[in-house]
Every structure is written in structure tokens, then in C-alpha cells.
Amino acid sequence: MTWMVTGGAGFIGAHVVRAMLAGGQRVVVFDDLSTGSADKVPAGVPLVTGTVLDREALDAAIREHGVTGVVHVAGKKQVGESVERPLYYYKENVTGLEVLLESMVAAGVDRLVFSSSAAVYGMPDVDLVTETTPCAPMSPYGETKLVGEWLIHAAAKAHGLRAASMRYFNVAGAASPELADEGVFNLVPMVFERLEAGEAPRIFGDDYDTPDGTCIRDYIHVEDIASAHLAAARRLEEAEAGTDLTLNIGRGEGSSVREMVDRILKVTGNEDATAEVSARRPGDPARVVASAERISEELGWSARYGVDEMIESAWQGWRLRHP
Numbered sequence: 537m538t539w540m541v542t543g544g545a546g547f548i549g550a551h552v553v554r555a556m557l558a559g560g561q562r563v564v565v566f567d568d569l570s571t572g573s574a575d576k577v578p579a580g581v582p583l584v585t586g587t588v589l590d591r592e593a594l595d596a597a598i599r600e601h602g603v604t605g606v607v608h609v610a611g612k613k614q615v616g617e618s619v620e621r622p623l624y625y626y627k628e629n630v631t632g633l634e635v636l637l638e639s640m641v642a643a644g645v646d647r648l649v650f651s652s653s654a655a656v657y658g659m660p661d662v663d664l665v666t667e668t669t670p671c672a673p674m675s676p677y678g679e680t681k682l683v684g685e686w687l688i689h690a691a692a693k694a695h696g697l698r699a700a701s702m703r704y705f706n707v708a709g710a711a712s713p714e715l716a717d718e719g720v721f722n723l724v725p726m727v728f729e730r731l732e733a734g735e736a737p738r739i740f741g742d743d744y745d746t747p748d749g750t751c752i753r754d755y756i757h758v759e760d761i762a763s764a765h766l767a768a769a770r771r772l773e774e775a776e777a778g779t780d781l782t783l784n785i786g787r788g789e790g791s792s793v794r795e796m797v798d799r800i801l802k803v804t805g806n807e808d809a810t811a812e813v814s815a816r817r818p819g820d821p822a823r824v825v826a827s828a829e830r831i832s833e834e835l836g837w838s839a840r841y842g843v844d845e846m847i848e849s850a851w852q853g854w855r856l857r858h859p
């Protein structure tokens with residue numbers, strides 16, 4: 537098979553490309569380079585520069601590279617921005633996927649691994665979130681991921697597409713410093729940024745109904761995210777027409793913000809610093825932790841890395857960019 541990785545020049549996509557190559561898959565990258573960069577694409581992997589909104593560009597890439605499956609990682613992913621610019625998010629994430637599906641169906645490409653998100657669950661009121669926990673996204677971003685899953689379900693039924701929607705929990709870490717996330721939109725890089733500025737890291741609320749009062753999340757190493765995509769791609773290669781999997785990618789273990797900040801202070805040699813507690817950030821659920829049972833059963837996959845490895849590898853990437 538030849539897998540086209542959309543968004544393969546971005547943070548998560550670049551990790552997926554490397555995992556697929558290491559697993560012996562043939563890969564081509566399709567990326568509009570709006571946030572990704574060509575230097576993240578490994579030598580020898582073709583890079584097609586284009587947007588998934590461009591049907592002709594997709595058709596040409598599929599034809600010219602003999603694509604037989606797609607890993608669709610391209611998309612917009614900032615929750616806050618999606619609230620300000622919902623139509624943009626719907627266009628990029630929903631219309632983009634719809635155009636991609638049209639192109640795939642027309643070309644007879646019938647395998648798809650899709651980047652979904654734990655954001656589809658919104659504020660789940662359960663200890664461990666399973667794939668059957670009701671979805672109630674809290675942002676346009678989460679909505680676009682859920683609608684994307686619906687599009688895929690419909691295409692699996694009507695056109696025999698074989699698909700896996702991968703619901704990522706809180707992604708962190710890097711396989712190597714050059715591949716680290718350049719955005720400062722999540723807890724780990726936000727703490728790095730505060731430390732670099734000589735400021736105390738901020739904890740958004742310590743009055744939640746959790747053991748230490750801070751929010752609990754399921755942090756997952758981006759290399760684990762990538763290996764889960766390889767496992768899904770392999771599974772789809774063998775799958776019957778209409779196979780339609782929805783899978784959490786998490787560790788099944790929660791870490792509180794306070795625990796994460798303490799680990800970050802340790803790893804970065806800032807044990808003397810203390811975090812300051814500020815007001816709750818609107819829309820933050822107290823606890824979002826995956827049940828990782830289904831993915832283990834379906835793909836035989838489980839996470840290899842823990843939070844220290846995520847923080848250490850992210851820190852090396854940060855130091856490369858901020859010497």
C-alpha cells in the first residue's frame with residue numbers, strides 16, 4: 537500500500553510519517569504548509585504542497601503517487617481560535633474532510649485513518665471515558681471532529697470505506713528535538729514559556745473536585761500517538777469493507793496539573809520555583825482520562841511512554857529553539 541499522510545509536515549503528522557516508514561510502509565505527504573514545514577518531511581518521502589480543500593490537487597496526488605490509503609492528520613486544532621473563527625474551522629476540518637472523501641471514493645481509495653480528538657466528549661462525567669461515553673463537544677473545534685466522524689461513518693456504510701477515527705487525548709513530547717511542537721497552546725509548553733520569562737507557571741484553578749483540586753488529564757506521548765496510527769493502518773489493510781472503528785488513544789492514566797507542573801519544574805531544574813494558582817479557565821472539565829481498553833483489544837496497541845519521557849523530550853525541543 538501507499539499511504540498519503542495529510543498534514544504530514546506538521547507536529548503530529550511528522551511523527552506519524554516516521555512511524556509508518558519505520559513500519560515498512562510507503563508514504564507520501566500532502567500538506568499546505570500553513571503550519572507545517574517542508575524540513576519536517578524525511579528525505580525520500582514525496583511532499584505534495586496543497587490543501588485538502590482542493591479536489592484537483594487531491595485527485596492528482598492520489599493518481600500520481602498510486603495512493604491506496606490516507607492518514608488524515610491535516611486540520612486546525614486550537615480550541616480557543618475555533619470559538620473566534622468557527623466557520624474557518626468548519627471549512628478546514630469538515631469541508632476539507634468531505635472533499636478528501638469525495639476524492640478517495642472517486643479514486644477507489646478505501647482506507648482512512650482519521651485524527652479525531654477527546655474534545656468530542658466535552659465534559660464527560662465518568663472516571664474513564666470509553667468510546668461509548670456520550671459525545672457533547674464544548675467548542676467548534678470538538679464539533680468539527682465529531683462531524684468528521686459522522687461523515688466517515690456514512691462513507692463507510694455507503695461506499696465500503698474502511699476507517700479508524702482516533703480520538704487523541706492530551707498529546708505531549710517529541711521523538712527528537714527538531715520534531716517538537718512549535719506551538720505554545722498546551723500545558724507543557726506554556727509552563728516552559730513562563731519559566732523562560734522568569735515567571736511562575738500558572739495553574740488554572742485548584743478548587744476542582746479532584747484529589748489535589750487541579751484538573752486531571754491523560755497525557756500521551758506523540759510517539760505513542762504515531763505508533764497507534766501505524767497499528768490502525770495495518771489493521772485496515774486486512775479489514776473488510778465497511779469496517780469502521782472509533783478508538784481512544786490514551787494511556788488510561790490521569791495526571792493532575794499540579795503533578796505535571798511539579799514534574800516539569802524538576803525536569804527543567806527549577807525545583808525552587810513555585811506555581812501560582814489563578815482562576816479557573818472557562819470550559820475546562822475537571823477530569824478527562826481515557827479507557828484504553830478498546831484500542832488494546834482491536835489493535836493490540838498500548839502506550840509505551842510516561843509523563844517524564846514526554847516532559848524531557850519536549851524540554852529538549854524547547855531548548856533547541858530557545859538556546
Ligand SMILES: O=c1ccn([C@@H]2O[C@H](COP(=O)(O)OP(=O)(O)O[C@H]3O[C@H](CO)[C@@H](O)[C@H](O)[C@H]3O)[C@@H](O)[C@H]2O)c(=O)[nH]1
Pocket residue numbers: 613614615653654655704705706707721722723724726727737738739740741751752753793817820824
Ligand atoms: O498554563 C497552563 C496551561 C494549562 N493549564 C491546565 O492544564 C490542563 C491541560 O490544558 P491543555 O494543555 O490546554 O489541554 P486541554 O485543555 O485538556 O485540551 C487539549 O486536549 C484536548 C483533548 O482532550 C484537545 O482537544 C485540545 O486540542 C488540547 O488542547 C487544563 O486543566 C488547563 O487548565 C494550566 O493550569 N496552566
